[in-house]
Amino acid sequence: MPDLPGFVYAMLLAPLGLILVAAIVKTWQVREARNWPQAPGKVVTSVAELRDVKVFDDDREGGSRLERRNFANVTYEYSVGGRKLRCNRISIGEDLGNFQVAERLARYPAGSVVTVYYNPRHPDQAVLERDLPKGLWGCLGIGTVIVLGVVFGSAFGFNQTYAYLSNHVGRPDLAGLVVAFAAFGLVIALMGYAVHRQASMATRWPVVPGTIKLSGIEDYRRASEPGERRGTEMFGRRVTYTYQYQNVSYTNECARVAAGTPDASDEMLRRLMARYQDGATVEVRVNPANPAEATLDARGDGRMAFVLWGIAAIFAALALFVATRGG
Incomplete structure (x- = not known):
């Protein structure tokens, strides 16, 4: 095991832990929903609409801001015990917006007859789909293995690199700084590659x-x-x-x-x-694969990649300077 403080591993693995906890909660909700009774229903509204979604923003007081996103508003009617009810929730999974808007509107057009699964304790709570996405746990399992491999592999690699540099730089006490500069440069360079690739794809969008x-x-x-x-x-x-x-x-x-x-x-x-x-x-x-994603200037978005690569080059130069000059 690489010799790193425990809080470092905690910070690196915390996002993965939150995702796994969310998946477990959703799986439990799906199991509960499997026992919900069903009733015939009818879609009365099927349109795209804008909703305000709270997103993380550490530059603001309170740590969040509102962002407007596109949603498929599919509202359906159904009856339980003689009461006519309405709901617009489609599935157990959380809808964060800007995803599968057109697909859901096409799947549930206004006037279509649907099967509604409702909570017998709270009949106003209902869904049209009560299954988790296919392959969810398989993807999570593969993702977990990859994340663990990256985290511990990177930590081990940093330790090995640090040990090597300690014996090959003018100031062994600065080996950690060299590793840090190089790691930051590599991460930023990879971000630049991702931005450049996305912008290149966007130039071919309709x-x-x-x-x-x-x-x-x-x-x-x-x-x-x-x-x-x-x-x-x-x-x-x-x-x-x-x-x-x-x-x-x-x-x-x-x-x-x-x-x-x-x-x-x-x-x-x-x-x-x-x-x-x-x-x-x-x-x-x-983006034809997700029409809620679009851009006005794909080439301009791509220029950001060169900015990121420039920053990465600065970190690389700093790492080289510290390694060769020792200060």
């Missing part, structure tokens, strides 16, 4: 017309700095665009600006709107 939409002003506070009671009040606005793909409407965000005063925010927005005018028609590249 193009549809879209419309720029400007959001209203948003008032929030930044996360407080050490010694501050509260963070700085900020004023932000978002620039989004709407588009249609195969008769389903979607909305995505293309820019966000924020400043400490409304006037400064408006000034930043005016500069941004030189590129994106409110109400303007734009070309949208849509």
